[in-house]
Amino acid sequence: MPSRLSLSVVVACAVAFCATSVLAQGALKAGAGKAVITPANPIWLAGYAARTAPSDGKLHDLFAKAIAIEDETGARTVVLAMDLLGLPAAMVRDLAARVKEKFGVPRERLMVTFTHTHSAPVIDADRTIDMYGLEETQAKIVAEYSRALPDLLLDAIGKALGSIEPCRLEYGIGTASFAINRRQPLPAGVTIGTNPAGPIDHDVPVLRIARADGTIKAVLFGYACHNTTLALQKICGDYAGYAQACIEERMPGAVALFVTGCGADQNPHPRRKIEDAENHGKALADAVAAVLGGPMKAVAGPVRAAYEEATLTFSAPPSRADIEKQLADQNIYVQRRARRLLGILDARGSLPVEYPYPVQVLKFGDALVMAALAGEVVVDYSLRLKRELGGKECAWIIGYANDFCAYIPSLRVLKEGGYEGGDAMVYFGFHGPWAPTVEENVVAAVHRLVARLKK
Template sequence: MSVPARLSLGMDRADITPRHPVPLAGYATRAELGPATDVSAPLRLRTLAFGAGRERAVLISADLLWWGTDIATRVRRDIAARYGLRPESVILHATHAHSGPQTSAGFTALLGDPDAGYVAELEAAAVASAGRALGSAVDVWMERVTCEAGIGTDRRSARSDGAVEPAPIDSDVTVVRFFDEQRTRALMVHHACHPVVHHGNVVTSDFTGAAMDRLEERHGDVLAVYLQGCCGDVNPDLYRDGVFRDGDQSLVDEVGGRLAEAVEKALKGEPTTLTATSPAASQWTVELPVTDVPSVSDLRRAAPGDGLMGQWARLLLEEPQRLRPHVTVRLSRLHLADGLTLLGMSGEPVSAYGLMVRTISGGSVLPLGYTNGMTGYLVTARQLAEGGYEAAEAPYYFGMPGPLAPEAEEILRDALLDAIWPSRLS
């Protein structure tokens, strides 16, 4: 029997908890609460550096709501320049935790104002972490295993108390284990569910961070890296009569424990052995059409308002280049092994896209949201017809010129197919 090829793996963990009170991002209801002064759980930045042959790539997963496109561009450029990488070989991913600082000035203030001092510290921490990971490589083998987690629910249906027909969601957890002759070195945990258990004005990594912390404690000297899937319409199953039952850190730890136990269950399953290849990274953009693009006169009429639409109008008047009939989504592809590719989207994709990618690829391609920037929600034509927050309201929070057009779904699906099968592009 031939021995599968190994991959060079470097690892690093850094604390990115704010060192001074900062406004939090994630809930518009916090806009009037001021900076958060308490920390229930630290925020972490976890870095994996991959290498084989001459190629190297860096994946950073941070307990953040997202990496704003502005900061992501700077950090990726700085890491690439300092360590001799191609910018497309640097992947910045966020767990989508809703109780950390804002990282972008590109959205309405209701999503949270960025703290310049914190953003500077975050950028420096990411660059330094990439360097430490690149300098700490060991040779590892890889294997992949999947089982059902059963943590999330279709939140659009749950919010309506069943009035909206539930859509299928991706309820699996996929674990990639990196190991050598001595022990497990790292775990990549892929799942799709909003980390929104905690709604208070307190810093926490929410249940995804709690789960990774628990896995690291349980397995000793292991780095557990969470990869957030297509969770735009998925919340933890904490609804009662259409109302979400949020809680404090104890509930965060409880839900995190459920995810950690799902990972442990997966690790007891029959794994698929992966044969490493040279890390192959690529990046491209797709333009998705929008509807109802306003005129400048429309914006001027709305600009004096105090609420969301006033903020939105002022943002677009300050940045008139946004007044286009489309928005740009950045796609990032990182192929690590025969049977393992990461596919990132700079947006908040709903389950339909994640299910499509995982089903068509046979589970070999893991779809990621919140990667290398943030555009807005990536919804389906059905959801646009139904309306609701993700489809009809959120575009204005994100400073999009209007909601996505129904034909955006087909365009995005085609782009994802091209990413699954790059030969379609040749």
């Protein structure tokens, strides 16, 4: 039983903290919310093109989760995370417009992220849906789910904005070691396997959001690893889903959100068994718990935000004759892409030479910079940007954000080739790899936004 003195100290500290939260310069308020986005009916699952049947039950629910942060100027910023492979740019753009209209949150202050589980529904997206070859019934189910999804995402955001209260934000970094570089070098080239000597990023960044009474309202955490332990027909959030569930079970009433880092060339190891996903989730939850149990750095406002669509250039496009030859390719995915590219040529006369690539930066006072990159970003970006932005203590690099567009290789990976270096472009409907300027264009965009927020 605590002594009167110790209890008085606790009460005094709580009162002092509450006053500080409300009155001090840089004080923040925050809210959190979530919504179930599990489909009601069997549906085709995304990520693995070779699947031959729709989902058959679930291991656990899928969620959309949001945190909303308000600084002393009244500006509100939202981070949305969802247990999906990803959303196309057009869908994110429409969502952002609805968020601005309904809640007044501008585009640069809405960060949309995906856990990239391969055990969640296919989304009715322009380019990537071709890889699945859906028959009419399943295509209709996917379209219906995709139409209903934005309202569920808005529900999560609305709950977060509606629960804003004075909070204390703190940042720390833990470690988890189950990610392994998957770009295995062989005499014939790079293949997907295991490469223990390859670059990795085992950091587990953690943002704690605590109420004035010290109880935890939300935890935002991340890891740079493909969310692909499983390849079943069961709906599941994979290791990230298990990690979030574990954290929320340990902290009743808290909302745990996962954001994927630059893990495009990283796989969980081992994989394929449900117990592997459970174990990886627990390892990640344990890493988060270790951070929460130790010293963390205070995060204050103001919260500044910037967003731009950088220009990424494609390599030289193939000729119509070359594309027509691909119609007879033995690879069905090459055939499907060829039909799409010929359709573009017929409609527009030429193939695109550039792509508008979303880049976003949030800056919390002088303590923390969050940089969010679109698509499947390889680990080189995380390692480089953390180094160039002052280290992991003040820079959090997020992938799979704002647009599920394609793999984003570094120059090294582009030169090495392989799946992440360009072979995967067939599944995204693009004609070929990025130009060698891809890495510098992405990195330069991040630095431009960071510099803009320093002014």
